[in-house]
Each structure stands twice: as structure tokens, then as C-alpha cells.
Amino acid sequence: MRSDRAPLGLKIAAGAGLAFMHLPIVLIFVYAFTTEDKSYQWPPPGLTLKWFGVTWNRPDVWEALSLSLRVAAISTAIALVLGTLCAAAVSRTKFFGREAISLMVILPIALPGIITGISLRSAFNLADIPFSFWTIVLGHATFCVVVVYNNAVARFRRTSGSLVEASMDLGADGFQTFRHVILPNIATALLAGGMLAFALSFDEVIVTTFTAGQQQTLPIWMLEELVRPRERPVTNVVAMMVALVTLLPILGAYYLTRGTDTVAGQGK
Amino acid sequence: MNTAAVRFKGVSRHYGSVRAVDEVDLSIAEGEFFAMLGPSGSGKTTCLRLIAGFDQPTAGEITIFGEDTRGVPPYKRHVNTVFQDYALFPHMNVLDNVAYGLMIAGMPKAERHKRAEGALELVALPGFGGRKPSELSGGQRQRVALARALINEPRVLLLDEPLGALDLKLREQMQQELKDLQRKLGITFIFVTHDQGEALSMADRVAVFNDGKIVQIGKPEDVYYRPEVPFVADFVGSSNVLPPHVVEKIAGKWTHASVRPEAVSLVDAGLGVDGLHATVHSTAFLGTATRVSLDLDGFSMVALLPKGTRIPETGEQVHVKWSPEDLHLMDTA
Incomplete structure (x- = not known):
């Protein structure tokens, strides 16, 4: 029996707080099974699985899903390359303006999405770049880079710099050192950063509304469906699937970076 | 070679x-x-x-x-x-x-x-x-x-x-x-x-x-x-470094010189033995020997006294002595 048990009042308050945060999500799930499709009526008059079939046969859902997956995958890939390079430069070397660059890399995630969105939109306009798949990718990459950068820079700081020198000393050139020493030491950080970046990109709305042309990513599609009531529970089915799909990478990222607090490669 | x-x-x-x-x-x-x-x-x-x-x-x-x-x-x-x-x-x-x-x-x-x-x-x-x-x-x-x-x-x-x-x-x-x-x-x-x-x-x-x-x-x-x-x-020997004006009086040469702490011996100031006049600043017992820090005219020295020698009190007036061969002149520098 533990002596430091929390008082009952605190337990109830904590439970109420958690319920407040998570019950609405459960509501969304429940409405995916309702038999009524015009207005959200509580309690649902009946339960059915037919909306899953309807969703399956809607080509617009598949298009939006495919676009979202492609955007997230490519933004994450760009972020992995740029974020790692930037983290390596900032944590490994000293140069004029290093702190400023570090701040400017992180800024996009601190800035409200609407500012990133508007500024990108006007920049694309000024440069006469037509809105396309690639403008969405660029918009998403701005904040995906930050997530990867943050993960990678933390790992680089915890990895002893003499590991790289030791590898070079033992005959490995830059590429071999990256492959045999650097990559294995930062791999879990990159995987975690990449998963978070993917999840962020997958449900991004604000920046996307400013940088997309006619395309609809999945979150944008859901927003449109809400104002145009037609087979409403289809939206709930999609929402449920999205919640489940994004939960997995975030959980994965959490488990991968857990328990890596010791400094890698330190002798003492 | x-x-x-x-x-x-x-x-x-x-x-x-x-x-x-x-x-x-x-x-x-x-x-x-x-x-x-x-x-x-x-x-x-x-x-x-x-x-x-x-x-x-x-x-x-x-x-x-x-x-x-x-x-x-x-x-x-x-x-x-x-x-x-x-x-x-x-x-x-x-x-x-x-x-x-x-x-x-x-x-x-x-x-x-x-x-x-x-x-x-x-x-x-x-x-x-x-x-x-x-x-x-x-x-x-x-x-x-x-x-x-x-x-x-x-x-x-x-x-x-x-x-x-x-x-x-x-x-x-x-x-x-x-x-x-x-x-x-x-x-x-x-x-x-x-x-x-x-x-x-x-x-x-x-x-x-x-x-x-x-x-x-x-x-x-x-x-x-x-x-x-x-x-x-x-740095290397924790040796005593004597300034040139002292060395000139002892050895007749204007140069730094060093004396190892273990080569230094102390004599009661009242005995009238020739040597440098010093005041005992502090003493520290090291086990096999005792380290005595000395204040001299404008510089300081350390003596390492072996077990069995009389250890002077802090503040005592003493004369500092060593054998001539223990004085190393740094005139090569």
C-alpha cells in the first residue's frame, strides 16, 4: 500500500479533466455508427455499419487520403534531409550567426500557421508559382523540418563529438563515418522526428488552405464536408480512421525516444 | 640519425x-x-x-x-x-x-x-x-x-x-x-x-x-x-625558484636559480649560522615528510622536512640552508 495516495477530490478532478478532453472524441466515434445522417442527434436513433461501406465507395475520400499521404511522405523526406544537415551544422561547428540560424529554423513552428500560410501564399504569387501539389509540400516542409531538427539536434548534443574523430582516426572517410557511426547513433531520433513530422503534416489545415490550389487534403476535405451536409457520418468514419492512423506514429515516436537520456559515447 | x-x-x-x-x-x-x-x-x-x-x-x-x-x-x-x-x-x-x-x-x-x-x-x-x-x-x-x-x-x-x-x-x-x-x-x-x-x-x-x-x-x-x-x-618539480637578486648574493650571477624542496634545511635563527632569513608561514604534515612554507624577503620558498627533524612553529624565525651543489642556476635560459 502506498502511503502517498492522492486525495479523492484530486482524483475526481483529474478524471473529469481527462474526460473533458477525450469524451468528445468518443462522440465522434459513436456518430460514425448512427443511422441518422442529416443532423447529429443524441442519443443516436440506431446503430449501423453501413457508413463504412459508403465511405469505401466514395472516390473523393480516396483522392484526399492519397494526396494527404503523398504530401506527408514527401514533406517528411525533405525534412529528414534538411533537418539532419541543419542539426549537424548547428551542434557540431561554431560559426558566425549560429544562434540566429537555430532560432530561424525553429520559428515556423512558433509562428501562427496563418502567418506562415499568408506569407507563403503571397511569396508564391509574387514569384508566379502556380499552386500545386508541390506548394502544399513546401508549406508543410517548413514546420516538418523543425520537428526533425529538434529531435536530431538533441541527439547530436548528447553524442560525443570525439566519436566522429575516432572513426576518422581509424581510417573511415566522411561517408563511412556517417554510415557506421553517425547514422546508427541518431537513427531512433530521426525515426521519432520523422513520425511526428508525418503526423503533423497529415492533419494540417491552416497552412494547407493557403498553399493548396484545387486539391483537397484529407483535413480540408473533412472541413468542407461539415458545412455541406451530405451523408454526414462518412466524415465521422474518416475522422475515426485518421485518429487511429495518426496515433500509431506518435506512440511509436514516444517509445523510440524513451530511455535515451544517457550521453552516447561518453567514457565517464 | x-x-x-x-x-x-x-x-x-x-x-x-x-x-x-x-x-x-x-x-x-x-x-x-x-x-x-x-x-x-x-x-x-x-x-x-x-x-x-x-x-x-x-x-x-x-x-x-x-x-x-x-x-x-x-x-x-x-x-x-x-x-x-x-x-x-x-x-x-x-x-x-x-x-x-x-x-x-x-x-x-x-x-x-x-x-x-x-x-x-x-x-x-x-x-x-x-x-x-x-x-x-x-x-x-x-x-x-x-x-x-x-x-x-x-x-x-x-x-x-x-x-x-x-x-x-x-x-x-x-x-x-x-x-x-x-x-x-x-x-x-x-x-x-x-x-x-x-x-x-x-x-x-x-x-x-x-x-x-x-x-x-x-x-x-x-x-x-x-x-x-x-x-x-x-610546474614540473614544484621547485623553489630564487629571484636573480638573491642568486647574485649567493652565487655572484644575475640569474634565476632553483632549489628542490627536499634539499632545503632549516636552522634556528638564534644559532648564528649563515643563511637566508625566513619566517615560517605554515606547515603541513604529509605522512613521510612535513612541508614548511616560508616567507623570505619578497619571495617564498617551500622546504620538505623528513620525519625526525624538528618542525618549526608558524611565525618562527629561521635560517634557510642547502648544499651548494643543490643550487641549480638557470643561466642557460
């Missing part, structure tokens, strides 16, 4: 206005156990990094067995390094750590693992191959780092304060083992340390660094008994 293993000709490394290494000339013979000794920031580690190729000199020339090293990257130099923090690869086990150099060189797995086992035996760690570096003690990691550096059969082994993280007993044991290993292998060891005892007991020759320059280079006995500049007397 054969080609030097490592030779510095007017080597400097400046970081902006900081002269980390300043016009250093140096020649280390093949098979020599060479120590670079100095306080932190004196340029000794920078010199080691210049030899390894992690850093490039701003001026001067470094040759390794007669070959100019300008522009040669670390992975193309026949030198290997034992790092201060050991720098073992945390994601590999001990065997793969030791075999890393051979793996890079493209040796098949079975053979490089066999060689790595041999190297682990050399450093008295047989059978430790399957462990992770994090499962080893400090002394064991140090041996793994040594085995990993030796497996590439370097012609020069660089050791950057390798014993700094070990406790005293282990350090003394490793000093002996390193010395034995160097004799057995016959390769050149260049050893960086700030511990004068370590440098003196292990090295064939010692270079004493201060402010980016070598202030004295020679055999341990020379550096210890015959310091050429006051810095060496103080």
Missing part, C-alpha cells in the same frame, strides 16, 4: 588572436616514448590534434616519417589516437569497436574478429568482446580504446590524457602497463598529460609546454633537476 617519426618545423596554430601553438620545433624519434607536459591551455593537446590531422597548422610543417602531412586527412595518416573520453562507439559491442579499423579497411568478418580477440588479449581483456562499452568500468574502456587504436598497427600512437579519468591506484597500474606495452611493440608513443609525475615516470623524453611554446625538452631527470626556466622548475 634515422628519419624522425614526427617532426615539427616552426609549427603554429592560431585561433584568431589566440596563439594555441606558437612556432614549435620538435623532433620525436622512432620508438620513443614522448610526453607532452603542460597546464591546460598550453597547446599540448592542439599539437596532438595537429599530428592526428583533426586540425591544420596555420604555419609551419609537420612531417610523419619524412612525409609532409599538409592536406592529408586523418583517415590517411598512419597514426592512431586514444581519446581522453575513449570515444568508444556506444552502438557496437567491444569486439566490433576494436575491429572497426579493420572493418573499414574491408577485412572479412571472421578474420577481423579473430584479430580483435588477439588485440583484446594484448590489453588483458580476453573474452570481453560481447559486451557493450556501457557495461565496462573506466579502466576497461581505456583498454578497449587502446586495443582499438593498436589494431591498425599505427607507426605512432597518440594518447590524449588517457589516464585522466581513472582513480589513483588504477592510474599507477596503467602507467606501468602502457610502458611495458610500448617496449613490447616498439612503436612511438606520444603522450599528452598535465600530470608531471606521469610524464616523468613514463617518458623517455618530456617536452614542457607553456603558452603555446615548448619551454624545455629533455630527459625526465634533466627537466626535473635542471630546469632551464622558472616555469619548468615550478
Whole structure:
């Protein structure tokens, strides 16, 4: 029996707080099974699985899903390359303006999405770049880079710099050192950063509304469906699937970076 | 004389206005156990990094067995390094750590693992191959780092304060083992340390660094008994340095001189014996001897009195004496 048990009042308050945060999500799930499709009526008059079939046969859902997956995958890939390079430069070397660059890399995630969105939109306009798949990718990459950068820079700081020198000393050139020493030491950080970046990109709305042309990513599609009531529970089915799909990478990222607090490669 | 293993000709490394290494000339013979000794920031580690190729000199020339090293990257130099923090690869086990150099060189797995086992035996760690570096003690990691550096059969082994993280007993044991290993292998060891005892007991020759320059280079006995500049007397031997105006009165020469603390004896001021007048500042019992700090006219001295001698009280007036042959004049500087 533990002596430091929390008082009952605190337990109830904590439970109420958690319920407040998570019950609405459960509501969304429940409405995916309702038999009524015009207005959200509580309690649902009946339960059915037919909306899953309807969703399956809607080509617009598949298009939006495919676009979202492609955007997230490519933004994450760009972020992995740029974020790692930037983290390596900032944590490994000293140069004029290093702190400023570090701040400017992180800024996009601190800035409200609407500012990133508007500024990108006007920049694309000024440069006469037509809105396309690639403008969405660029918009998403701005904040995906930050997530990867943050993960990678933390790992680089915890990895002893003499590991790289030791590898070079033992005959490995830059590429071999990256492959045999650097990559294995930062791999879990990159995987975690990449998963978070993917999840962020997958449900991004604000920046996307400013940088997309006619395309609809999945979150944008859901927003449109809400104002145009037609087979409403289809939206709930999609929402449920999205919640489940994004939960997995975030959980994965959490488990991968857990328990890596010791400094890698330190002798003492 | 054969080609030097490592030779510095007017080597400097400046970081902006900081002269980390300043016009250093140096020649280390093949098979020599060479120590670079100095306080932190004196340029000794920078010199080691210049030899390894992690850093490039701003001026001067470094040759390794007669070959100019300008522009040669670390992975193309026949030198290997034992790092201060050991720098073992945390994601590999001990065997793969030791075999890393051979793996890079493209040796098949079975053979490089066999060689790595041999190297682990050399450093008295047989059978430790399957462990992770994090499962080893400090002394064991140090041996793994040594085995990993030796497996590439370097012609020069660089050791950057390798014993700094070990406790005293282990350090003394490793000093002996390193010395034995160097004799057995016959390769050149260049050893960086700030511990004068370590440098003196292990090295064939010692270079004493201060402010980016070598202030004295020679055999341990020379550096210890015959310091050429006051810095060496103080840093290497914790020796007493006498200022020129005192030396002129005693020896008739305007120069610094040094006297070892154990050569100093104290005489009661009332006995009328000739000697320097001093006041006892403090005393410290060290076990086999007692250290007495003395205030003299404008400078201070330390006497190490053996067991059995009378220890004066703090504040007592004494005369300081030593045999004439114990006074070392630094007129070569």
C-alpha cells in the first residue's frame, strides 16, 4: 500500500479533466455508427455499419487520403534531409550567426500557421508559382523540418563529438563515418522526428488552405464536408480512421525516444 | 640519425588572436616514448590534434616519417589516437569497436574478429568482446580504446590524457602497463598529460609546454633537476625558484636559480649560522615528510622536512640552508 495516495477530490478532478478532453472524441466515434445522417442527434436513433461501406465507395475520400499521404511522405523526406544537415551544422561547428540560424529554423513552428500560410501564399504569387501539389509540400516542409531538427539536434548534443574523430582516426572517410557511426547513433531520433513530422503534416489545415490550389487534403476535405451536409457520418468514419492512423506514429515516436537520456559515447 | 617519426618545423596554430601553438620545433624519434607536459591551455593537446590531422597548422610543417602531412586527412595518416573520453562507439559491442579499423579497411568478418580477440588479449581483456562499452568500468574502456587504436598497427600512437579519468591506484597500474606495452611493440608513443609525475615516470623524453611554446625538452631527470626556466622548475618539480637578486648574493650571477624542496634545511635563527632569513608561514604534515612554507624577503620558498627533524612553529624565525651543489642556476635560459 502506498502511503502517498492522492486525495479523492484530486482524483475526481483529474478524471473529469481527462474526460473533458477525450469524451468528445468518443462522440465522434459513436456518430460514425448512427443511422441518422442529416443532423447529429443524441442519443443516436440506431446503430449501423453501413457508413463504412459508403465511405469505401466514395472516390473523393480516396483522392484526399492519397494526396494527404503523398504530401506527408514527401514533406517528411525533405525534412529528414534538411533537418539532419541543419542539426549537424548547428551542434557540431561554431560559426558566425549560429544562434540566429537555430532560432530561424525553429520559428515556423512558433509562428501562427496563418502567418506562415499568408506569407507563403503571397511569396508564391509574387514569384508566379502556380499552386500545386508541390506548394502544399513546401508549406508543410517548413514546420516538418523543425520537428526533425529538434529531435536530431538533441541527439547530436548528447553524442560525443570525439566519436566522429575516432572513426576518422581509424581510417573511415566522411561517408563511412556517417554510415557506421553517425547514422546508427541518431537513427531512433530521426525515426521519432520523422513520425511526428508525418503526423503533423497529415492533419494540417491552416497552412494547407493557403498553399493548396484545387486539391483537397484529407483535413480540408473533412472541413468542407461539415458545412455541406451530405451523408454526414462518412466524415465521422474518416475522422475515426485518421485518429487511429495518426496515433500509431506518435506512440511509436514516444517509445523510440524513451530511455535515451544517457550521453552516447561518453567514457565517464 | 634515422628519419624522425614526427617532426615539427616552426609549427603554429592560431585561433584568431589566440596563439594555441606558437612556432614549435620538435623532433620525436622512432620508438620513443614522448610526453607532452603542460597546464591546460598550453597547446599540448592542439599539437596532438595537429599530428592526428583533426586540425591544420596555420604555419609551419609537420612531417610523419619524412612525409609532409599538409592536406592529408586523418583517415590517411598512419597514426592512431586514444581519446581522453575513449570515444568508444556506444552502438557496437567491444569486439566490433576494436575491429572497426579493420572493418573499414574491408577485412572479412571472421578474420577481423579473430584479430580483435588477439588485440583484446594484448590489453588483458580476453573474452570481453560481447559486451557493450556501457557495461565496462573506466579502466576497461581505456583498454578497449587502446586495443582499438593498436589494431591498425599505427607507426605512432597518440594518447590524449588517457589516464585522466581513472582513480589513483588504477592510474599507477596503467602507467606501468602502457610502458611495458610500448617496449613490447616498439612503436612511438606520444603522450599528452598535465600530470608531471606521469610524464616523468613514463617518458623517455618530456617536452614542457607553456603558452603555446615548448619551454624545455629533455630527459625526465634533466627537466626535473635542471630546469632551464622558472616555469619548468615550478610546474614540473614544484621547485623553489630564487629571484636573480638573491642568486647574485649567493652565487655572484644575475640569474634565476632553483632549489628542490627536499634539499632545503632549516636552522634556528638564534644559532648564528649563515643563511637566508625566513619566517615560517605554515606547515603541513604529509605522512613521510612535513612541508614548511616560508616567507623570505619578497619571495617564498617551500622546504620538505623528513620525519625526525624538528618542525618549526608558524611565525618562527629561521635560517634557510642547502648544499651548494643543490643550487641549480638557470643561466642557460
